[in-house]
Amino acid sequence: MTYSIVAKCKETGLFGAAVTSCFPGIGAYSPTIKANIGIIASQGWVNPALGPIGMTYLEEGKTANETLNTLLMKDPGRELRQLIVMDHFGNSAVYTGVENDDAKGHIIGDQFAVQGNILTSLDVLYAVAETFENTKGPIQERLLAAMLAGDEIGGDSRGKQAAAIKVAAEEGFPYVDFRVDDSPEPVQELYSIYKNNKHVLIDQYYEWVNAVKAGIKLEDHQASMNKERGL
């Protein structure tokens, strides 16, 4: 399974991750994100259970390194996996198992990490990392730009099939959570889905959260906002 990026926004503190692979419905398996806690992103021969288990360690206050070491100790198939753990502080610990197919590797950056295997070349990882660092804007848009950059270089040497992006803001209220389960151009489609639909809830996420919590419809809010703006 191909490449993924996890990150913590330095400005908002939001955690986000994006993944793409030649594997159907990759978003169902990884990543696992919890607002204010961290991210677990597993790929290679994915062990989806590592996500929720690792999240409990992060919630206990374990650091990324501790969590990664404990997860590896409990996972007999560790050499088949690639695993990023990002903790509350945005620090990442990454493990690339020796049984992953080449080209494989990982990059740990400032508040982000990138991992990949079965890549056309390791340039994919560098492109993803550099683009993320050099892109401005909300974390989800930086992640998508990074994924597109990796896709442009070549991505998964086996081909493309699925992609996913998740950004967590408030627990229980999905912020950015889009998946492309089967597509010839999953990353580009993922970007289209985001672009075409972000106005629905993402652009007025907190109004929506408030409305849900208050037990009212978001439309009421929208109407009052329009009124406020003189629309």
Place this chain on the structure above:
Amino acid sequence: MTFKHSNSEQQHSRHYFNELLREWSVHFQLEHLSLWECLNKQRHCIWVVDSKLFKKTDTERASHFSVTENYVVTFIADKPEAFLAHLRKQRHWLPILFESALASQQYAINRTLWRELTDDLVSVFDGSFYEKLLNILIDSIPSADSGLFLLYNQRTRKLAVRSGIGFDQEYYQKIQIAPTESIAGTTFTKQELLVFNDEGALCKGMESLSPDNKRLLIQANKMSQPPHAVLSFPIINDGRTLGVVVLQGSSDKACFPHEVVTTMYHIMDYVSLLFGRYQNHRDTQKTKRELEITYRALRTEHKQLQKTLDLYNILTTLIRNNKGIKEIMRAMYEMTLTPITYYDELLLPIASCGTNNSHVLPENFLKTREARYSIRVKKWQLLKLDHENLLLIIPVVGAEKVIGFLCAWINEQTFNDSDRTLLEYSASILGLESMKRQAIDNTKRQLFGDIFEQIISNNFNETMLQQAKNLDLNEKDFYTVLVCEYGHDVSSSINEKFASEACMKWLEQAMREMSIKGLVTHRRGNIVAFLSFPSESDKRAIDQKLTRFCARMNQFPSHIKVGIGRLELGFIRINQSYNDAKQCIRLLHKKKSGKIYRFSSGGIDHLLMNHDSDELHLFVDDHLGLLLEYDVQKNKDLLHTLFVYLENNRNLQKTTEALSIHHNTLYYRISQIEQILSVKLSSTEDWMNLAMAWKIYQFLHD
């Protein structure tokens, strides 16, 4: 209208005025009597003697009397002149009386508010802050009977009700007021205290309230009627509006007069200050919690990093000082406090630390999936030993292959998972150290093999002698040579390709353990070892040491044959000892039993080895031939009887017991043997010949 407070000063002024107004009302038969404040062209009712009688519509037919510039007494009476006359008569002292009473009233409100805010709210840092603040304000301010605390949400850009008194939470929690919307929104935007004592102004102020919010506000209102007076003020911190407090009075006569407004102007800043303090405290608490988490994480990471660096430094020093594997293992143990053993690829323990008898490898270790996988991927694996104990298997990798295993017995609950990385790193160091040692050993063996070949061929020269000296082979020491022939089933769990290496390592280890100097090498499919002893050693002591060494060799878990040559003095006589050792191996082959043969304890066997076989057969035939023929012809076994008799050195009882025969039978058989062979077994010479013939017979037939 009545005051709600039971404060003594309030009570006093209220009582006084109520009594006064009541007295006037009764005395002059007034239909209505009240005291109004004129403020900003608006009139606010401060007291009314009987609220039941008061109707705002009546004010048109009411009479007025200005007590001071700001206060007006209004009344309705059938004949107002009498009362007016009375008021005029009292006009000099009434202003003083009113001002004084009102000041007293104002002072009472202020004092109560300040005291309660200071006493009750300063120490509140939990979520009850909002409700407590509203309660204090409502309890202290005349007319106020309900209120809302709205907080601005920067994300939604709306004012949301955080707490409400006199309102139903189910509804008020849904209210989301935009800045500029209605009274609260305007207060928020303008950052001003707003008062609405007039129904018209109030309606106008609430005009911009959205239909949903209006509906929710009406549904939320628990009071019997809509508000008649509203006072709202902003909570400002650092120039930014954080929220709005709205107070309402629902009674018909509800009014927030000038004095209350003045008070609220002052209180407003203090409430903002308290709220700022409350928020700062919460922010501080949050930051403190964050810092605690950060500190813990930092401490954990630092500890692990420090451990890693310490181990790195220790191992670097140990390697630089050539301290060896045992010291490396000790350092690893001290850092991780985990029982560890370093095994070579044949599972011979090289070094251990912190282990006891229970720390052994499981049976068929190399056949376990974990060990096999660990060898294949050259990465660590965990093997479950029981419900809570695990064996951490870290392969020690040499030049492209696994050359050993660092095994750690860990408890699942107590083991620090991060220490695994330390052990993994240490295993790499062990691998390098082992390879270094292996390279040295291989060079030594090679060199030793070369020297050995030169000795065999009696090719002594200065260079060779110097090389021997470099290998710690002293020219004048005692030497004995050991030749070892190994089988292929060295251990059921070890591949046969390791057999030779296993033998050599085992020999080297046995020599190390017994402090025997020497070198081990290969020669023509066998393993050859020089064992050297200092020239000043006592030969008997050397013999005893070799005896113990042979006993140790017997423990070797393999089908081997070991021949040990005679002890020779001087390096140049190694050749003789080597030939002896080879002869011992041949004897072991001939005997088809036994594992070790020392030339010096071999008796006459090595003499017989050097004799011609035909000659030996002739000797046996000369002395035992007739008896052999007799046994064949008569189908008897007198030869066996003779051998047992010889073996038991003519002891009749032992012989009869061994043969399970009666002693008379033995007498008879001995007599027959003597007769057939024409010998007397009592004769020493005949006995010696027969004994020799028996020995040779055994030698030939073994």
